Amino acid sequence: VLIIKHKDKLSPDYVPENLPHREEKIKELGFIFKDLLAGDAKDSERVVILGRTGTGKTATVRLFGKNFEDIAEREYGVKVKYVHINCYRHRTLYLISQEIANALKLPIPSRGLSAQEVFKMIHEYLDRRNIHLIVALDEFGHFLNTANTEEIYFLVRLYDEISAIIKRISYIFIVNESHSIYKLDRSIRDHIARRLIEFPPYKSMELYDILKYRVDEAFNDNAVDDEVLQFISNTYGYDKGGNGNARIAIETLSLAGEIAEKEGSPVVLLDHAKKANSTINPEIQEIIDSLSYLDLHQLILLKALIRALNKTKADEITMGTLEEEYISLSREFNEEPRRHTQVYEYLRKLKVIGIINTRQSGKGMRGRTTLVSLSLPLDKRLDDYIMQQIMVRL
Ligand code: ADP
Structure with missing residues (x-):
């Protein structure tokens, strides 16, 4: 029996027409950008x-961008173009400039232009056509982690080299709370964070409304029992001790639907939701998400730990063994291994994220030594993901 009518409407990339409990945030964004509608198009805004x-965050900003473009054109006759860029995929100034140019369908000469030159072309183009551009830089933490200070300054326009035409681009910086922008240099921070909109984790009642709306869009009529929605929203609701994450709530709903279909049930029942819930582990998901913020050598160290654990078939290894493995793995990647003290620092960081555990050896070992273990079950998906993260940094 098919009970899911539109599977695509359950996918994480889908942006619904309405976002329950984020209407206020969309209004706030509209307020910040309202001056653009005056048609002057020369007031650059920045918001975090x-x-x-x-x-x-992503869904709200995308929906805002799309609506704002439409309203500007239709009701004010003003040309606003919205571009959404994921800095996880495009983490350098150069790639960001290329993405903007692509979105504007601006042909770029194939001879190697610098990012700065591409930005200049973009500005000229916008000026010629009297367009104001709103660029949303999603997962902006990745750019901040990768870029050097000069590039960050360039992007946020502390050095107004091309100031006459500068005001044609506004930015929406989307930052994950786990990557605090407060670690940034003060002058950059003040410049970026003139305006800040915070997105709190969802409460259970809010998740309930979000799920309900999604059920109406994606499932057949009456195909989802109300208990399912209550169970999922109570599990993840921030006020009920959950993480307030709508993505995981929707994923659980979607998986519950698939389980019900597989079992031939015409309705998704509480039991299906419970089964779905037990296979989705939000803590592990959060840890995996945070891996993307690690540096190359932190990741190599993690990979070395996995390899050493696999080799020894033990649950934990000594710091000495880990360091040997780390050194040889670094060489395999043609990377100069970092010093002992630095490696300790990396280890501390991995512990903070929650992906490893360390303890001091007790009796039975000569001297005292640090023992290191992985706090997640060793699985291939995790291993592949770490490898992929290493590759993009090499
Ligand atoms: P973030 O960017 O903060 O990680 P997303 O915008 O990617 O979060 O949202 C995660 C998922 O939850 C997406 O599938 C999105 O469509 C959905 N979602 C989040 N908030 C809402 C909401 N208020 N109403 C409906 N769906 C939502």
Whole structure:
């Protein structure tokens, strides 16, 4: 029996026409950008969106961008173009400039232009056509982690080299709370975070409304029992001790639907939701998300730990063994291994994220030594993901 009518409407990339409990945030964004509608198009705005994973940052900003473009054109006859860029995929100034050019369908000469030159072309183009551009830089933490200070300054326009035409681009910086922008240099921070909109984790009642709306869009009529929605929203509701993550709530709903279909049930029942819930582990998901913020050598160290654990078939290894493995793995990647003290620092960081555990050896070992273990079950998916993260940094 098919009970899911539109599977695509359950996918994480889908942006619904309405976002329950984020209407106020969309209004706030509209207020910040309202001067653009006057048609002068020369007031550059910058706003930071801050919140944890799954609080609707991406969906809200996308929906705002699309609506704002339409309204500007239709009701004010003003040309506003909205571009959404994921800095996880495009983490350098150069790639960001290319993405903007692509979105504007601006042909770029194939001879190697610098990012700065591409930006100049973009500005000229916008000026010629009297367009104001709103660029949303999603997962902006990745750019901040990768870029050097000069590039960050360039992007946020502390050095107004091309100031006459500068005001044609506004930015929405989307930042995950786990990557605090407060670590940034003060002068940059003040410049970026003039305006800040925070996205709090969802409460259970809010998740209930979000799920309900999604059920109406994606499932057949009466195909989902109300208990299912209550169970999922109570499990993840921030006020009930959950993480307030709508993405995981929707994923659980979607999986519950698939389980019900597989079992031939015409309705998704509480039991299906419970089964779905037990296979989705939000803590592990959060840890995996945070891996993307690690540096190359932190990741190599983690990979070395996995390899050493696999080799020895033990649950934990000594710091000495880990360091040997780390050194040889670094060489395999043609990377100079970092010093002992630095490695200790990396280890501490991995512990903070929650992906490893360390303890001091007790009796039975000569001297005292640090023992290191992985706090997640060793599985291939995790291993592949770490490898993929290493590759993008090499
Ligand atoms: P973030 O960018 O904060 O990690 P997303 O915007 O990617 O979060 O949201 C995660 C998922 O939850 C997406 O599938 C999104 O459509 C959905 N979602 C988040 N907030 C809402 C909401 N208020 N109403 C409906 N769906 C939502």
